[in-house]
Amino acid sequence: xxxxxxxxxxxxxxxxSAQRLAVAEYVLRTQDHPGADEVLARVRGRVPMISRATVxxxxxxxxxxxxxxQLVLGEGKTVFDPHVAPHHHFIDxxxxxxxxxxxxxxxxxxxxxxxxxxxxxYQVVLRGRRAPPRRG
Amino acid sequence: xxxxxxxxxxxxxxxxSAQRLAVAEYVLRTQDHPGADEVLARVRGRVPMISRATVxxxxxxxxxxxxxxQLVLGEGKTVFDPHVAPHHHFIDxxxxxxxxxxxxxxxxxxxxxxxxxxxxxYQVVLRGRRAPPRRG
DNA sequence: CGCGTATCTTAGACGTTGTCTAAATCTCGC
DNA sequence: GCGAGATTTAGACAACGTCTAAGATACGCG
Numbered sequence: 001x002x003x004x005x006x007x008x009x010x011x012x013x014x015x016x017s018a019q020r021l022a023v024a025e026y027v028l029r030t031q032d033h034p035g036a037d038e039v040l041a042r043v044r045g046r047v048p049m050i051s052r053a054t055v056x057x058x059x060x061x062x063x064x065x066x067x068x069x070q071l072v073l074g075e076g077k078t079v080f081d082p083h084v085a086p087h088h089h090f091i092d093x094x095x096x097x098x099x100x101x102x103x104x105x106x107x108x109x110x111x112x113x114x115x116x117x118x119x120x121x122y123q124v125v126l127r128g129r130r131a132p133p134r135r136g
Numbered sequence: 137x138x139x140x141x142x143x144x145x146x147x148x149x150x151x152x153s154a155q156r157l158a159v160a161e162y163v164l165r166t167q168d169h170p171g172a173d174e175v176l177a178r179v180r181g182r183v184p185m186i187s188r189a190t191v192x193x194x195x196x197x198x199x200x201x202x203x204x205x206q207l208v209l210g211e212g213k214t215v216f217d218p219h220v221a222p223h224h225h226f227i228d229x230x231x232x233x234x235x236x237x238x239x240x241x242x243x244x245x246x247x248x249x250x251x252x253x254x255x256x257x258y259q260v261v262l263r264g265r266r267a268p269p270r271r272g
Numbered sequence: 273c274g275c276g277t278a279t280c281t282t283a284g285a286c287g288t289t290g291t292c293t294a295a296a297t298c299t300c301g302c
Numbered sequence: 303g304c305g306a307g308a309t310t311t312a313g314a315c316a317a318c319g320t321c322t323a324a325g326a327t328a329c330g331c332g
Binding site: 015052053076 | 308309310311318319
């Protein structure tokens with residue numbers, strides 16, 4: 001965790017650069033599920049001259065190298081998730097916010113019984129509202 | 137099933153029109169998961185002068201009235217599914233084709249145990265390949 | 273029937289998201 | 303410092319979807 005980001009990139013076969021480090025430092029540490037536009041806005045705070053193409057290139061590179069997962073869950077917008085281990089997602093219908101749901105929190109049965117389908121991965125996508133805080 | 141499409145629309149509070157009927161006759165009967173562009177292309181075969189805006193308006197109207205379900209599962213493209221009852225989806229990674237998976241084919245447990253989340257609906261999204269036909 | 277209002281449809285402009293291209297810049301070993 | 307290869311850049315481009323203003327259509331009412 002305290003591993004320098006530059007080394008993390010190199011470990012994944014990615015040559016570090018100022019732009020890539022800036023993108024990595026935001027997107028690999030966030031708990032949110034930012035879209036490319038949010039990444040661009042954030043990173044511009046640190047590297048104002050970074051171009052849109054570089055952000056897209058970098059995000060796609062990170063996905064290809066396994067540092068990020070790309071999600072298309074709602075609104076037709078692609079978002080990125082640094083949490084690459086399998087997990088589920090809950091979408092708050094009010095705000096559109098996406099929340100991670102731990103893999104162990106749900107149990108899906110009979111996936112292996114599906115006829116004619118070779119399942120490589122799956123997840124449960126839930127929609128609803130965050131429950132009001134329980135009074136007491 | 138033999139119910140005239142026009143009556144089906146009226147039953148859902150939708151005033152029939154030539155354009156809406158043409159869209160309905162395709163999109164409510166297909167087994168595919170067409171995007172708006174495919175609906176437009178199909179419907180143009182019967183009503184050549186129909187506009188893009190009308191197709192989008194009509195599809196959105198059908199979704200609002202509960203005749204269609206709108207899905208955003210991959211590629212950032214919205215597709216429509218006339219199968220409005222709950223079910224799961226399998227995405228063929230090779231072709232991008234989306235296949236319905238019957239609700240009963242999978243069993244998801246512990247949804248009601250999620251803390252702080254009021255789940256209104258959920259589905260399992262599976263990705264993989266269609267299994268090669270079993271040789272015999 | 274004729275009129276007026278509601279609704280529906282249309283073409284095209286517009287906005288957003290994402291990709292592509294060609295040129296400029298950077299890095300790094302030598 | 304040089305040169306090859308990788309990286310970044312601005313802007314054009316493309317796909318998807320929405321919006322607007324104007325025209326067409328349907329429908330109730332006198």
